[in-house]
Amino acid sequence: MTERFALIHNPRSRRNGKDDGTFRNSAARLLGPLFVGPSSREHVLDAVAELARREVPTIAIDGGDGTVSEVMSAIYRHYPADALPALAVLPSGNTNLIASDVGFGLRGIAALDRLAALARDGGLRRRVVRREALAVRWSDPDRPVTLGMFHGAAAFTRGVAIAHRPAIDRFSHDVAVGVAIASSIGRLALRSTRRKWLGGNRITLAVGAEAPREQDCFLFLATTLHRLPHRMWPFAPRTGAEGMSYLNVRAYPPHLAAATWNLLRGRSPEWLDACPAYERGQTDRLALRIGEDFVLDGEILNSGPDGQTVLSAGPAFDFIQGVA
Incomplete structure (x- = not known):
């Protein structure tokens, strides 16, 4: 049939x-x-x-x-x-x-x-x-839940904004983001933009059932995907099929160039895992308050009047594979 x-x-x-x-x-x-x-x-x-x-x-x-x-x-x-x-x-x-x-x-x-x-x-x-999808909920109950699979905030939002510029947007998004990240790293060498970029965004973050904590965040990423193009994987190795992987980089992170090199290549040297500025983990819930826009699957979205969003894993979908 x-x-x-x-x-x-x-x-x-x-x-x-x-x-x-x-x-x-x-x-x-x-x-x-x-x-x-x-x-x-x-x-x-x-x-x-x-x-x-x-x-x-x-x-x-x-x-x-x-x-x-x-x-x-x-x-x-x-x-x-x-x-x-x-x-x-x-x-x-x-x-x-x-x-x-x-x-x-x-x-x-x-x-x-x-x-x-x-x-x-x-x-x-x-x-x-x-x-699992990555579900974003706002504090406004009238705003519909949005599902995606890759979330980014702080420096990632600024990087995607650069990637959407006409001079770069003609490339595929993964290449454009690479160009944007390189441009962003280059801006850290300029005294006029270094402090603003490295100082990050003030956020309040609660991982799972943990109590909320305030911090200045340089870069925040979360995904329910299990792999990314070009063997990139800035997250910790996954420990199961369920939940979101997340990366939370604090403001003024030490050894940023070396960390970026390792994270984008999916490597986890001991010094990186031991550094509290680079927090990586897996959870089914993230409560994030940030007074700036964020990115979901390449689209820039606003975080609402109070900046409060909740990210959660699920529902789960079956994705058909057309080739072996």
């Missing part, structure tokens, strides 16, 4: 913008009303609500991390918690960190053909990996 699947296609994503119409036409012929090309975030919500009404069990997402975040957030609002659809992530965006860990492995016509073949054989869920 042929399985049903829907395809949400972001026509504004970097790679999809180069499509001459061949892919869109093929997808529309194959899927009919289950092919959706939303023009706005509101359209995504409406489309996912209709898919939930139809009880569509699998959704392919053709876009970058921002599109995946929008679709997962809409699923959280409209699908029953015990009947979440499986997802197939086609890496077509400016930010593809999620696809580097749980992506389908194909995009374009090749991905469409593979999805159709798996559906005909009843094998869409034959090979999946399970990951």
Whole structure:
């Protein structure tokens, strides 16, 4: 029996913008009303609500991390918690960190053909990996929960703002962030910006059930992904499948150049693990108050009037693997 699947296609994503119409036409012929090309975030919500009404069990997402975040957030609002659809992530965006860990492995016509073949054989869920989403909640109860998989604040927000500049934004996001980080490190050599960047942001942080503590934070990262592109891994080695990995770098961190070199290469020398300025761990809950914007899956979001957000792990999704 042929399985049903829907395809949400972001026509504004970097790679999809180069499509001459061949892919869109093929997808529309194959899927009919289950092919959706939303023009706005509101359209995504409406489309996912209709898919939930139809009880569509699998959704392919053709876009970058921002599109995946929008679709997962809409699923959280409209699908029953015990009947979440499986997802197939086609890496077509400016930010593809999620696809580097749980992506389908194909995009374009090749991905469409593979999805159709798996559906005909009843094998869409034959090979999946399970990951928790990273949920962001604000203190305002009327603000909807947003799901993503990679969160960053403090210096990371400034770095992403640099990466979004027109001179850099033509590159893929992981390359652009690398350029942005290099630019940020370079700014530390300038007396006019060194103190501002190294001094970080005043935050209040509570890890798990711990009491909140105030500190000046240079860099904050959290993710539910299990790997990043180019073997980067600034977090501690994971000790299980569940929970968020996080990195909290205090203001004026010692040995920053050496620490950056090791963290980006996924290394954990003893001196780094023993240094309290570089706090790394794994938890299911982080309460973060920061009076600045933060980044979720490449998108800059505001932290609300009081700056208070809560990050939590879950719900979990099955991500379909298209290639071995």
